[in-house]
Amino acid sequence: MSEHRRYLPSKVDYKRWTLFLDRDGVINQYLPADYAKTKDDFILNNDVVEAIGELKRIFHRVVMVTNQQGIGKEVMSNADLENVHLKLFNSLKEKGVSYFDSAFYAPYLKADKHHWRKPSTGMMLKSQEYFPEINFNESVMVGDSPGDMELAQKMGAIRVKIRNPEFDFDNQDYTYTNLKEFVDCMS
Secondary structure, eight states: OOSSOOOOOTTOOGGGOEEEEOOBTTTBOOOTTOOOOSTTTOOBOTTHHHHHHHHHHHSSEEEEEEEOHHHHTTSSOHHHHHHHHHHHHHHHHHTTOOOOSEEEEEOSOGGGTOTTSTTSSHHHHHHHHHOTTOOGGGEEEEESSHHHHHHHHHHTOEEEEEOOTTOOOOOOSEEESSHHHHHHHHO
8 A cells, every 4th residue: 555545535526526447347347368359248347337327426527548458469450449338338328327528548559658558648648638627636547457556646646446356456545346336435
């Protein structure tokens, strides 16, 4: 745990804050050593649609930021990813939940060290170009990997870890079993 542990303030109007969400392992089931290449591979985590709906009511903006190295490895295409995200869009729509305020993905290989790929800051900085009112010190990053937490730390955002047995790390401010548990603690 970091020495300077930060806490989500209890009496804050989160309607001014931005929530950044990782995808794999947070929104959908994590596939060890594989990718959600098709809509059939993309399985939403339990209660995630309802959790996203609640988070959209709590936060001013909700932005998805996701590394998608499968495109760079050519095991899937941009069109495959669009179909996967269309399944997510339709799952939200069926429950009356609007899609994210924006969604960014980094299709680059980890070895490329591209400035968009987490833990680099490109996707978050791009979101601020679209929404200049984003203040990273009034932001929360929810992810399941050390890179998600490293990105949040670079940007000054609060770091929320969703447990994933594939990753063993301890550089977060908070840890939850899943997105619903995080929402329950926010309500």
